[in-house]
Amino acid sequence: MDRALRRKITNSIFVGLCGAATLIALGALVFILWSLVVNGIGGLDLNIFTMTQPAPGSVGGLANAITGSIFMCAIGMVLAIVVGILAGTWLAEYGGQTPYGHAVRFLNDVLLSAPSILVGLFVYEILVRPFHGFSGYAGAVALALLAAPIVTRTTEDMLTLQPNTLREAGMALGAGRGFVIRSVIWKAAGAGLLTGALLGFARISGETAPLLFTSLGNQFFSANLTQPMASLPTTIFQFALSAYDDWRRLAWVGALLIAVAVLAVNTIGRMLARETHRP
Amino acid sequence: MNDVAPASMISASTDAPIMHVPPADTLVLEARKLDFFYGKNQSLFGVDLPIERNKITALIGPSGCGKSTLLRALNKIYDLYPGQQATGRILLDGKDILSDRGSVARLRARDGDVQIDPANLDVSALRARIGMVFQKPTPFPMSIYDNVAFGVRLYHKKSKAEMDQIVERSLRRAALWDEVKDKLSSSGLGLSGGQQQRLCVARGIAVEPEVLLLDEPASALDPVSTAKLEETLMELRNDFSIVIVTHNLQQAARISDHTGFMFLGKMIEFRPTAELFERPQSTRTRDYVTGRFG
Numbered sequence: 280m281d282r283a284l285r286r287k288i289t290n291s292i293f294v295g296l297c298g299a300a301t302l303i304a305l306g307a308l309v310f311i312l313w314s315l316v317v318n319g320i321g322g323l324d325l326n327i328f329t330m331t332q333p334a335p336g337s338v339g340g341l342a343n344a345i346t347g348s349i350f351m352c353a354i355g356m357v358l359a360i361v362v363g364i365l366a367g368t369w370l371a372e373y374g375g376q377t378p379y380g381h382a383v384r385f386l387n388d389v390l391l392s393a394p395s396i397l398v399g400l401f402v403y404e405i406l407v408r409p410f411h412g413f414s415g416y417a418g419a420v421a422l423a424l425l426a427a428p429i430v431t432r433t434t435e436d437m438l439t440l441q442p443n444t445l446r447e448a449g450m451a452l453g454a455g456r457g458f459v460i461r462s463v464i465w466k467a468a469g470a471g472l473l474t475g476a477l478l479g480f481a482r483i484s485g486e487t488a489p490l491l492f493t494s495l496g497n498q499f500f501s502a503n504l505t506q507p508m509a510s511l512p513t514t515i516f517q518f519a520l521s522a523y524d525d526w527r528r529l530a531w532v533g534a535l536l537i538a539v540a541v542l543a544v545n546t547i548g549r550m551l552a553r554e555t556h557r558p
Numbered sequence: 559m560n561d562v563a564p565a566s567m568i569s570a571s572t573d574a575p576i577m578h579v580p581p582a583d584t585l586v587l588e589a590r591k592l593d594f595f596y597g598k599n600q601s602l603f604g605v606d607l608p609i610e611r612n613k614i615t616a617l618i619g620p621s622g623c624g625k626s627t628l629l630r631a632l633n634k635i636y637d638l639y640p641g642q643q644a645t646g647r648i649l650l651d652g653k654d655i656l657s658d659r660g661s662v663a664r665l666r667a668r669d670g671d672v673q674i675d676p677a678n679l680d681v682s683a684l685r686a687r688i689g690m691v692f693q694k695p696t697p698f699p700m701s702i703y704d705n706v707a708f709g710v711r712l713y714h715k716k717s718k719a720e721m722d723q724i725v726e727r728s729l730r731r732a733a734l735w736d737e738v739k740d741k742l743s744s745s746g747l748g749l750s751g752g753q754q755q756r757l758c759v760a761r762g763i764a765v766e767p768e769v770l771l772l773d774e775p776a777s778a779l780d781p782v783s784t785a786k787l788e789e790t791l792m793e794l795r796n797d798f799s800i801v802i803v804t805h806n807l808q809q810a811a812r813i814s815d816h817t818g819f820m821f822l823g824k825m826i827e828f829r830p831t832a833e834l835f836e837r838p839q840s841t842r843t844r845d846y847v848t849g850r851f852g
C-alpha cells in the first residue's frame with residue numbers, strides 16, 4: 280500500500296473517531312435537555328414563581344428555592360469574581376513565578392478539582408458549627424469557594440495571553456504597572472475574564488452537596504441570609520427522592536429552570552463579550 | 559563585571575568604535591559606555607550613542623546585534639523584568655537617568671569613582687519624556703480618542719475642549735487625522751496596520767516627549783504605509799528627537815541624519831548618515847551597507 284493512501288486512510292479513521300465522539304457528547308446533551316423539557320415543561324406555570332413549596336398533595340411552587348438560589352449564587356459569584364480576578368491577576372502579573380506563586384497556583388489547581396462535598400464540610404466546620412446554625416451566608420461562601428478557583432485559573436490564563444508589548448506600550452507612556460493592568464490589560468482580556476465568571480457560575484448553579492451542609496434548605500420563603508435558606512438543587516434533591524408524584528414533577532421543573540438559567544447567562548455573556556470586543 | 563562576557567563575543571571586535579559625536583550642547587540624550595545584561599548574558603558592550611536634538615538617529619545592524627536592547631535601555635523599559643541590568647551612563651539633558659543605587663555601584667566597580675549627576679526622576683516620569691513605538695502596532699482596546707488621550711490623562715487634568723485639541727493636534731502630526739476624524743469614538747483595533755502604527759505615534763507624541771524611540775516601526779507595514787510613516791517622522795523631527803531602529807538600509811539612508819552601525823553588541827561606527835553610507839570606514843560597516851552580509 281503506498282504512503283499517500285495509507286495516510287489518507289489513517290486520516291479518515293481519525294476524523295471519523297473525532298466525529299463519533301462529538302456525536303456521542305452532543306447526543307447525551309440533547310437527550311438530557313430533551314428529558315428536562317419533556318418532564319419539566321408540563322409543570323411550569325406562574326405558581327412556580329409565586330408560591331412556596333407545598334405539602335404533598337397541595338398546590339405550590341418553587342419561589343423559596345428560586346429566591347434562595349439567586350441570593351446565594353449572586354453573593355457567591357461576587358465573592359468568587361473579586362477574589363478570583365485579583366488572585367489570577369497577581370499570578371499572571373506579579374508573583375506567579377516566585378515559589379509562593381507556584382504554591383498558590385498548585386493549591387488553586389487542587390481546589391479546582393476538589394470534591395464539592397469537601398468544600399461543604401469545610402464551610403460547615405468554619406461557618407456553621409461555630410455560629411450554631413445553617414445560613415444563607417454559609418451557602419454563599421461554599422459556592423464562592425467552588426467558583427473562585429475557576430475564575431482565578433481562567434483569569435491567569437487570559438492575562439498571560441496578552442502580549443508583553445501591550446504592557447510595555449502602556450508603561451512607555453509613563454503609566455504605572457498597576458494602572459496599565461487595570462486600564463489596558465483587563466480591558467484587552469475582557470471577554471476571557473467574562474468566560475471565567477460564566478464557567479464559575481455554570482459550576483455552582485447546580486451544586487447540591489455543599490449546600491446541604493451549609494444553607495441546608497428551608498420550606499418557607501426567607502430572604503434572611505443568616506437563617507437556613509432554600510435553593511433549587513437541595514429542593515430538587517429532596518423532591519426527586521420523595522414518593523409523591525407532584526413533588527417529583529416540581530423537581531423536574533426546578534432542574535429545567537437551572538438548565539435554562541445556565542444557558543441564558545452563557546448566551547447573554549457571550550453576546551456582551553462580542554459586543555464590547557467588536558472593533 | 560569582567561567575568562560575564564563570553565570570550566568569543568569580546569574578541570568579535572577589538573578595534574575602537576569610529577564615533578563622530580555631535581557637539582555636546584546639541585545632545586538631548588546620550589548613552590556612554592553602556593553594558594547590558596540579560597541575566598548572565600551580556601548583550602551590549604560599552605556602547606556609546608549620542609542623540610542629537612531635533613534630528614533623526616538611525617540604528618542599523620544584523621539581527622541580534624543589540625539594537626532593540628539599546629533602545630529598551632534608553633527609557634528603562636527593561637526595568638520591568640527582573641534580571642535585566644544596565645551598567646554605564648545614560649544622560650538626559652546632561653543628567654544621569656540610570657542613577658539608581660545598583661547601577662551606580664556597578665558603574666563605580668567597573669570605572670572607578672565616576673561623578674554622577676542624578677536626574678532623580680521616577681521611572682514613569684522618565685518614560686513620559688522618552689516615548690516608544692514598537693515593531694508590532696500596540697493600540698489599546700479602547701477608542702481612537704482614548705488611545706491618544708491615554709498618556710495625557712496620566713499627568714494632566716485637561717478640560718474636554720483642551721483634550722479635544724490635543725487629540726486632534728497629535729493625530730494631525732501623525733498624519734492620521736483625515737482618515738479617522740469621523741470615527742474618533744470607534745475602537746483603535748479596527749484600523750489597518752499602518753493606521754494603527756500611526757495611532758501609536760500619535761499616542762506617543764501627545765504627551766510631548768523629548769525623545770521618541772521607534773523599534774522597526776515599519777517592518778509590519780506595506781510600502782504605502784511605510785512611506786506615509788516615514789513622511790510623518792520627517793515632519794516630527796521639527797518638534798522631537800527621534801531614534802529609529804530599522805532593518806531597511808534605504809529607509810535609514812532616506813530619513814536619518816545620523817546612523818549608528820552595531821555588530822555583536824558593540825557600536826562599530828556612528829556618523830552622519832550620508833558619510834556612513836558613502837564612505838564607511840570600518841570594513842564591517844562597508845560589508846553590511848553594501849549588502850555583503852546581514
Ligand SMILES: Nc1ncnc2c1ncn2[C@@H]1O[C@H](COP(=O)(O)OP(=O)(O)O)[C@@H](O)[C@H]1O
Nearest residue numbers: 596599601619620621622623624625626627628
Ligand atoms: N529577553 C531576552 N533574554 C535574553 N536574551 C535576550 C533577550 N532579548 C534579546 N536577547 C539577546 O540579546 C541580543 C540582542 O538582541 P536584540 O537587542 O533584540 O537585537 P536586535 O534588536 O538588534 O535584533 C541577542 O543575542 C538576543 O539573543
Ligand SMILES: [Mg+2]
Nearest residue numbers: 625626627773
Ligand atoms: Mg530588534
